[in-house]
Amino acid sequence: MPEPVDQSRFRAPVGTHDVLPPESDRWMAFVATFAERAASYGFGLVLTPIFEHLEVFQRVGESTDVVRKEMYDFEDKGGRRIALRPEGTAPVVRAFVQHHPPVPWKVWYVAPHFRYERPQKGRYRQHWQVGAEVLGVDDPEVDVEVIALAHGFYRALGLENVDLVINSMGDEHSRPAYLALLREYLLDHAAQLGDTFRERVEANPLRVLDSKVEDWQDVIERAPQLTAHLSDESRESFEIVQRRLDELGIRYELAPRLVRGFDYYTGTTFEFQSTALDAAQNAIGGGGRYGKLAEEMGGTPTSGIGFGIGVERVLIACEAEGVGAPPSPRADVFVVNALHEAGSAEAGRLVYELRENGVRVERTYGDRSVKAQFKAADRSGARWTVVLGADEATRNAVNVKDLRSGEQLEVGREGLAEWLEMRRDEDDQSKGT
Numbered sequence: 001m002p003e004p005v006d007q008s009r010f011r012a013p014v015g016t017h018d019v020l021p022p023e024s025d026r027w028m029a030f031v032a033t034f035a036e037r038a039a040s041y042g043f044g045l046v047l048t049p050i051f052e053h054l055e056v057f058q059r060v061g062e063s064t065d066v067v068r069k070e071m072y073d074f075e076d077k078g079g080r081r082i083a084l085r086p087e088g089t090a091p092v093v094r095a096f097v098q099h100h101p102p103v104p105w106k107v108w109y110v111a112p113h114f115r116y117e118r119p120q121k122g123r124y125r126q127h128w129q130v131g132a133e134v135l136g137v138d139d140p141e142v143d144v145e146v147i148a149l150a151h152g153f154y155r156a157l158g159l160e161n162v163d164l165v166i167n168s169m170g171d172e173h174s175r176p177a178y179l180a181l182l183r184e185y186l187l188d189h190a191a192q193l194g195d196t197f198r199e200r201v202e203a204n205p206l207r208v209l210d211s212k213v214e215d216w217q218d219v220i221e222r223a224p225q226l227t228a229h230l231s232d233e234s235r236e237s238f239e240i241v242q243r244r245l246d247e248l249g250i251r252y253e254l255a256p257r258l259v260r261g262f263d264y265y266t267g268t269t270f271e272f273q274s275t276a277l278d279a280a281q282n283a284i285g286g287g288g289r290y291g292k293l294a295e296e297m298g299g300t301p302t303s304g305i306g307f308g309i310g311v312e313r314v315l316i317a318c319e320a321e322g323v324g325a326p327p328s329p330r331a332d333v334f335v336v337n338a339l340h341e342a343g344s345a346e347a348g349r350l351v352y353e354l355r356e357n358g359v360r361v362e363r364t365y366g367d368r369s370v371k372a373q374f375k376a377a378d379r380s381g382a383r384w385t386v387v388l389g390a391d392e393a394t395r396n397a398v399n400v401k402d403l404r405s406g407e408q409l410e411v412g413r414e415g416l417a418e419w420l421e422m423r424r425d426e427d428d429q430s431k432g433t
């Protein structure tokens with residue numbers, strides 16, 4: 001007797017999920033839309049490994065939870081410390097430093113990311129991001145282009161309930177003095193707010209600013225704001241970003257307490273939040289400028305800016321707003337074999353030829369009655385049935401039925417693929433696609 005199988009072992013691990021058709025159609029449409037938009041902004045696709053040396057993520061000064069607590073890291077069989085990618089920016093900068101591509105280097109990506117988080121709706125241990133990064137140009141015009149790319153993408157998906165919030169993290173000239181001021185202010189209130197508060201302030205006072213703890217909000221709201229303590233250069237750059245966004249009609253709100261989840265940000269930061277989602281998981285994308293990453297990886301000082309957009313979260317937002325492409329039917333044409341046994345080779349040949357001509361074709365398998373085949377054709381959502389009948393066969397023709405209008409006609413076997421393509425083009429034109 002074989003051992004009983006432990007079924008729990010054969011399920012996707014907690015916090016991960018399978019994406020099956022037809023749901024995966026929405027994914028394909030999502031990525032295709034992003035790819036198209038990224039191309040019109042001049043970005044090329046970059047593919048980096050799913051795992052990197054741990055140091056790519058765990059750099060000196062990176063103290064955030066994603067990197068310190070939630071990383072999937074392990075030793076490989078060669079004794080190397082390896083981490084599954086928790087975020088997309090560090091690998092792209094690593095690739096930039098390694099390959100020295102000409103600047104501006106504008107790349108986009110689509111990839112799975114791994115974070116050992118407490119799973120809930122919109123928060124997973126494996127999630128997917130599409131993202132974009134520009135390296136080598138420290139110019140607020142680039143900040144605006146990057147924000148515009150993400151902004152236009154949500155619009156292209158049909159999302160309307162998306163807020164853009166922006167902030168500036170300042171530069172190495174303005175940040176230390178501000179941090180000292182903030183720390184002092186917060187510690188002044190630590191006695192009344194308790195040990196956890198004090199510990200958080202001591203670890204990183206900036207991280208306290210975006211805390212959601214009720215009792216701390218009064219103190220946080222009155223805390224000094226970084227944007228009031230920017231260096232002249234940072235302030236001017238941030239003002240240009242705002243002016244340009246205004247000129248393009250891209251609406252935003254200033255969020256002086258927006259502290260994104262990584263310590264590498266300098267200058268502009270931003271987040272897109274969906275008002276259709278729960279506040280805890282409402283960030284459907286975010287990013288910002290990072291001035292020091294390349295240097296931290298041994299490269300020449302190079303500034304970059306980019307964003308990551310969470311695919312699952314955006315799809316949840318699309319569902320909440322009732323937008324997004326409906327799954328498309330799997331087939332244009334369903335071939336019905338009314339010649340039975342005698343015609344199965346002929347049906348197989350026709351299916352093959354049409355598919356090789358780019359027509360999406362479905363069929364049944366095994367010896368099914370004509371009635372059962374028509375039923376399957378109806379269920380498939382195909383636009384046409386192509387029936388191989390004895391009568392038509394004598395004239396080297398097939399019977400084509402338009403399943404929408406019910407109209408039927410005989411089409412010569414030779415010109416069938418061309419005829420179907422013409423009809424499909426007409427359909428696309430009338431849909432305006």
Ligand code: HAM
Pocket residue numbers: 086087088089090115117122123124125126127128129131132133261283284285286287288289305306307308309310311312313
């Ligand atoms: P992030 O804000 O950590 O930024 O992630 C980007 C987006 O990924 C989030 O806005 C959210 O939509 C989605 N996301 C993050 N964690 C999860 C999760 N556990 N489950 C589901 N979705 C999630 C970054 O990763 C930066 N690399 C973005 C960036 C690019 N900054 C500069 N360039």
